[in-house]
Amino acid sequence: MSNTTDLNDKQIQILHVAETLFADKGFDGTSIRTIAKEAKINIAMVSYYFGSKERLLESLILYRTKDLKESIGSLVTDDSPPLEKINKLITIYIHQINANKGIYRILHFEIATKKRDLNLKAFTELRRGNLKTLALIVEEGQKAGVFQKEIAVDLLTPTILGTFFHFHMNKAYFVDLLKLHTDELYENYILTNLTKHIQQTIKALLIYES
């Protein structure tokens, strides 16, 4: 995957167009030709910039997850108490993913269906990096005697992200159950109640000694 900090304006424009098309028509339903046409850029240029459609998706994933990497990484040098850092980390995850539902939806379906020739090494490294940050914060809390000793750090992210994704993947069910019948109510619920629930869950798990 190309380094996303090196992307030029044209490349970013292509990624935005591709993202919309992938979200609307799926990865399979979108051709390089359509992307080029919608972006009003010569098809040869699109191929020159990204190579195949798979490589373009890889670049898109890195482009959209770069902010997450930077925000999570900045927590290492943040000097708030450990629990506050965990709360910040959860808020960052939810805001970031909630604001980029398109790419996470694509990621989710394209990765989970596993039929792609995708090299997600850079994305895996990003996840490993985020996990390392989380492990450092947990260790800090344990050393300070604030967190309990038996914490399965590797399983914290599945609980944080899984709760969010399960809620969002079952949107129709929860809209009905919780009477969130406008987009505003739904978005607001995610950023308040759901975020608070995830923070309380992780806090309880980190602090409560069973």
Place this chain on the structure above:
Amino acid sequence: MSNTTDLNDKQIQILHVAETLFADKGFDGTSIRTIAKEAKINIAMVSYYFGSKERLLESLILYRTKDLKESIGSLVTDDSPPLEKINKLITIYIHQINANKGIYRILHFEIATKKRDLNLKAFTELRRGNLKTLALIVEEGQKAGVFQKEIAVDLLTPTILGTFFHFHMNKAYFVDLLKLHTDELYENYILTNLTKHIQQTIKALLIYES
């Protein structure tokens, strides 16, 4: 949807064949004709039994989730302490879903992509029923003074199921991270470590007063 308790052997045979085909080729990639052929049953008979392919999927969902409904429902009259009931509920969910990954995968993708004319009223009722059981157990624990008072019952299931699904949907990542390189290691991890993590998480949330 037809009542799944009324299904005859032929109908059950058709559902099994359809489940395998949906999982292999996707819902769109599978025709009633192929299902009939694989099941060695006249196509007119398949249509007679289920109507459309959408109705067949609805029947399949109910058929595969019937056990879950019964197991969760039986907790209402179980006389273990509330926390033990919650642990049982989590074990039931994970065992049931883990043993029926095929249908949950189909459900997940077909519901989340939302392009289907599916009437999932009976499935929604099942979920509401399970939620009611969970709410009763939580209330029981609160009345007994074992659980804290501020519990968002509606968000417990997203945490229980979301943690499991996020783990499983990112199987390749976790297989690598946790070195679960055989199916046995992976399955065993789900039924021990992951289940325990979810139980500890929910226990901490129910008991810890923040």
